[in-house]
Amino acid sequence: MTDAPLLNVSNYSVGFKTERGLARAVDGVSFTIGAGETLGIVGESGSGKSVLNRSIMGLIASSRQIETGSVLFDGSEMVNQDRQNFWGNRIGMIFQDPMTSLNPVMKVGKQVAEPLRQHLGMSKRQAIERTIELFTNVGIPSPAQRTKQYPHELSGGMRQRVMIAIALAAEPEFLIADEPTTALDVTVQKYILDLLNRLQAEHGMAMTLITHDLGIARGRTDQVLVMYGGRVMEHAPTEELFTHTRHPYTEALLASIPRLDHKKHARLTPIPGAPPNIVEPPPGCRFSPRCKYAQARCVQSSPTVDGAEHRYACFFPVGTDAGAEALASNRAAGETATGLKMSHFEVDA
């Protein structure tokens, strides 16, 4: 039991029945998280990060949803089971937009007290006292007064701290933070992320940190899962992923965000094109229409996620001879096998 990971996700898929067909929002995803560990989940908007996590929790209340595969949480199977007992109690969640994620017509103190009373059976008075402690712990000044305020009376950063207090109220073993800082000012982002890391360490909590910004995952996570069109593109221990990036999508993500260690090429290269249609995905590798390494093989068949510690799904990985050759031949041809002009990538060369 001690060796078993807290969360073990294997070959997990989530589809939505739509008029146009099955939307494969999550497609054959596998990973594990040990107690106290942090997993970063990274990918552009629409890559399936939120669906993955909400589905794991069983929070998607749609009869159109189809789940397959296996998700073991602390040894018990979650897929297609009622997971209500876990909500707030053993798994906490923080959402992207603190402006809309709090009930606008309920005092924030009461919103924190709810899970305390529900899961820990506290009396009203105990819950209020505990709420004030929690507010202090997440860095909310004059906590007693704040409990009596409504969300609209608080700033975005304060509201996100309230959200964190709510998620942590019942001391869950696992926290899912779904883009917790995306909607916040840059100045408060770092504070919230540091706060999450500190609380996680204090509580020995496992956590998934979902973000579309790879930079956020660095230094704050133990392992990173890169998702694209519902699939895992690359999955590795965090430092390994940054130092030995193998997947062209990960590389493209890195090139599209500002990085401190990138002094020479300060210029950013956005990824050309748009995320794939998940109802009718492109043939072969889903990233092929946007990949500068793409070869004929990438359109004919789909790479599987291979590897042990460091897994990735690519025929021509970055930093390998195969990858270098693919890039060289595309440069020579001026375009990729999917017709993407190489000039798009060479502007800063």
Next chain:
Amino acid sequence: MKYWTQRLTMVLALMLAVSMLTFASMNVLGDPLFNILGPISGDRKTPENLVKIEAAEKQYYLDKPLPERYVRWLGDFVTGDMGVRFAATGQPPVTELVKERLPRSLWLVFMAQVLALAIAVPWGVWSASRSNSLANKASTVAAFGFVSVPNFALAVILYYIFALKLGLFPLRYDASASFLTRKTQLLLPALTLALPGAAVYQRLLRTDLITTLQEDFILTARAKGVPRRQILFRHALRPSLFSVVTIFGVNAGGMIGGALVVETFFGIPGAGTAIVEAILREDFPVVLALVMIIATGFVVLNFVVDILYSILDPRVRS
């Protein structure tokens, strides 16, 4: 505060305008003297008739110019004296008549609103929380049924089922019964008024609830483990009541109109029947008094609605 002062001023101006219009039209379009004395009012040649005419003109200030009569009437009205009726004896005074009749109608409309909400809230929550079931389709049909059946037809149906067949309610209204008995007598008429209202509230509440249930904060509530029932009643209900509250005021107007029909059908001597009787007899002071009271009721109700908004949403308060 400035907002409320402005609103109050506007409302007072509006009520003055309503009273002037009603007062003027009744005195200009009708012939008060004729209403009081009957055919002899035109006969100023016969001395004994002339005496009666002059006495009546004095009593009802008909010899004074219209604006002066209006000001007199208004002064009396705001101090609670609604004048005398246009009848040979002028008895009972309008104030007495209103005091006797109005409370019944107020109770009727009040009970109807309470019943309508008591029916609509659980019904709306239920139908929003399981929006696709077969039972739900039936409830939609029922709602449209209640809205489209006219008041008098609904009155007949309910009366037939609950009073005649089941004997649950008395057949006639008895004004001399005890307070509580009189209220139970009002239940069936109130239900007649309440059902269409309940159906409207239910539709609005259902639509707003379905929207609210998609909100992010509902996901937060679920994720923190709030049980389903509490999500519906503690989190989703309150932010979904705005349309209901808005229509609440409008609906009260419809219910006053409906009260006319319902009071007549159930034989309740209320303000609705009083106004009909007064119009038929062209008893203008009674009509005027009741029109003014109903208008005031509307104004008060709209203030109540505004206050309800700010109770429902703390953001309105600041």
